Amino acid sequence: MASTIRVRATSSGETTEVQALIQHPMDSGFVKDAKGEVIPPHFIQELTFEHDGKRVFVADWGAAVSKDPYVKFSFKGGKKGDDLKISWVDNKGATDTATAKIQ
Amino acid sequence: MRSVIHFASAALALAALAFTAVPFAVAADKPDPVADAKAFRNFFAQKFPKVKLEDFVNGPYSMNEDMHRQWEEKEQFPPYEFSLDMGKEMFSKPFKNGKSYADCFPNKGIGIRQNYPYFDDKEGKVVTLELALNRCREANGEPAFSYVKDEMAALTAYMAFTSRGKPFDIKIPDDPRALEAYQNGKRYFYTRRGQFNFSCATCHVQTPGERIRAEVLAPALGILNAMPIYRSEWSGMGTISRRFTTCNSQIRGVPLNPQDDEYRDLEYYLSYVSNGLPISGPGARP
Numbered sequence: 001m002a003s004t005i006r007v008r009a010t011s012s013g014e015t016t017e018v019q020a021l022i023q024h025p026m027d028s029g030f031v032k033d034a035k036g037e038v039i040p041p042h043f044i045q046e047l048t049f050e051h052d053g054k055r056v057f058v059a060d061w062g063a064a065v066s067k068d069p070y071v072k073f074s075f076k077g078g079k080k081g082d083d084l085k086i087s088w089v090d091n092k093g094a095t096d097t098a099t100a101k102i103q
Numbered sequence: 104m105r106s107v108i109h110f111a112s113a114a115l116a117l118a119a120l121a122f123t124a125v126p127f128a129v130a131a132d133k134p135d136p137v138a139d140a141k142a143f144r145n146f147f148a149q150k151f152p153k154v155k156l157e158d159f160v161n162g163p164y165s166m167n168e169d170m171h172r173q174w175e176e177k178e179q180f181p182p183y184e185f186s187l188d189m190g191k192e193m194f195s196k197p198f199k200n201g202k203s204y205a206d207c208f209p210n211k212g213i214g215i216r217q218n219y220p221y222f223d224d225k226e227g228k229v230v231t232l233e234l235a236l237n238r239c240r241e242a243n244g245e246p247a248f249s250y251v252k253d254e255m256a257a258l259t260a261y262m263a264f265t266s267r268g269k270p271f272d273i274k275i276p277d278d279p280r281a282l283e284a285y286q287n288g289k290r291y292f293y294t295r296r297g298q299f300n301f302s303c304a305t306c307h308v309q310t311p312g313e314r315i316r317a318e319v320l321a322p323a324l325g326i327l328n329a330m331p332i333y334r335s336e337w338s339g340m341g342t343i344s345r346r347f348t349t350c351n352s353q354i355r356g357v358p359l360n361p362q363d364d365e366y367r368d369l370e371y372y373l374s375y376v377s378n379g380l381p382i383s384g385p386g387a388r389p
Contacts, residue, residue, distance in 0.1 A: 006184060023185045067338040068182060 005098040009084050016078030016102055018049060018057070020071045020086060028063035043091055047071070050085040051078055051102075078102050134286045136275050136375055143376040147324040151312065160328035160383040162321035166312035170319060174387070183260055183333040183385040186340045190261030193254065198243040204258070207239035216259075216266035216382050220371050221274065222281040229284050229367040232259055233342055250361035251348065256331040256340035256385075263330065263384030271328060271382065273375040288372025291365050292323075297356030303369075318389065325377050327370065329386030336389065343370055 004023040009016055022044065029041030041063055049057040056075040078084070080102055087097040147159060151166070158165040164174040194212065197203045205211035209218075219232035230238075236258055237247040248254045275281050295302045306315065307323035314320070331342045341349075344361035347369065351358035359365055 006180070008180065019180050021180055021182070021184065068185065070180065070182075 003098050004096045005086050005088075007084065007086055007098060007100040009078070009100055009102045011078050011080050011082075011102050015074045015076055016051075016084075017074040018072065018084065020049075021068065022047070022071075022088060023068050024088070024090065026063070026065055026067045026069065030063070041091060044069070044088045045091050047088045048086070049073075049075075050087075051075070051082060134282055134289070136282070136285055139289070140376045140378055144324060144379075146308070147311075147322055151322070156379075157381055159322050159325035160377075160380050162326060162329060162386070162388060163312075163319035166322070167319050170389075177387055181333070181385075182335070182387050183331075183340060186257045186331075186333065187260050187264055187385060189254075190257035190259070190264075193258055194261050198240070198245050200243055202243050204236070204239055207235070207242070212262060213265045214269060216263045216384070217269040217272045218274075220367060220374060222276055222278065222284060222371070224276065224278060224281075227280045228364065229288075229371040231343070231362065231367055231370050232262065233344055234362050234367070250342060251345035252337075252339060252341055256342050256345075259331045259342055260340065260385035263382055266382045267384070268381045270379045271374055271377050273371065273378055275375060284368045284371055285375060287365065288368035288370070291369045292372055297351065297354035299354040299356075301354040303350065321388075323373065323376075325380045325383075327374050328377060328380050329383045329388075331384060332386040332388045334388045340385070 006021040009018045027042040047059040082102045292303045311322035348358035
């Protein structure tokens with residue numbers, strides 16, 4: 001299974017701009033399927049970006065975030081070639097991690 | 104004054120008809136795809152003089168500057184990427200009998216999207232890429248996929264991706280059945296249906312670039328070049344079959360089944376009139 005995380009991080013010297021796309025159903029728990037049965041809630045609860053052992057971006061997400069969410073932010077610091085570690089945990093305890101090189 | 108002009112031109116037309124009655128009538132009855140495609144393209148070129156011909160494949164994003172900027176940003180990180188990866192993986196994975204999709208297609212299925220749909224002279228019907236993919240599966244003892252999304256969208260996304268930039272090259276062979284299929288597709292495109300009494304052309308020829316509620320309508324020219332698409336509205340991928348059936352239900356008509364003859368003919372017509380425009384699929388749409 002391919003990774004559920006796509007990241008692109010580019011450093012401009014002072015700041016690093018990060019874009020990420022995560023594959024996840026993000027079911028809210030309020031939607032019914034074709035048979036009329038409720039699709040149980042299934043969403044990412046915490047999304048973390050770590051650079052150099054420091055958390056640079058943490059998101060506490062809930063059911064209101066859309067399917068296959070996209071995030072864009074920038075932080076101070078980060079050089080070309082540095083590692084950026086991304087991980088998420090969902091409400092069922094599932095998790096995925098990826099590491100990207102800053103470009 | 105106007106009525107005088109009308110009368111005069113009518114008289115002129117009548118006179119022309121009288122002189123050339125027989126050949127004129129024959130010419131009008133015989134479908135002329137080449138002239139159709141030229142007229143179709145000219146219509147859009149005149150309606151949108153600022154839009155470059157190859158840009159029409161970007162649908163609503165070619166119609167509106169704000170949306171174009173959004174799209175450029177979106178394309179840096181396209182939402183169809185997951186589906187594309189899935190399609191690539193599926194395409195290379197052999198079936199249980201050891202064969203694969205590559206064995207069903209010319210050039211091993213790479214860079215051939217622009218040649219579909221084609222007219223199959225043995226069957227006497229139009230064969231679309233989606234249909235060919237499912238036939239390939241069935242011939243190799245695998246169950247057919249749903250035509251509208253998921254696996255089918257992933258496979259066609261990968262096949263379109265390998266064909267990006269290649270101009271649509273749909274051929275109408277010298278066969279009365281092929282010409283009839285083309286003509287049926289054209290008729291389907293311009294026929295009004297559903298409770299709203301819309302034809303395909305109402306939205307996609309008459310009013311592209313205008314809004315239907317919050318959406319900007321895409322021009323019919325090049326509309327299939329970007330298929331399959333990730334639609335944010337669907338939060339997922341959709342194939343040409345999905346587009347046709349949902350268009351029909353949105354005008355409150357009863358959609359046909361995916362890959363019914365009418366839809367195959369419609370795809371044949373719409374692809375043919377976009378000949379020369381580059382494949383840009385998979386696409387992303389709002």
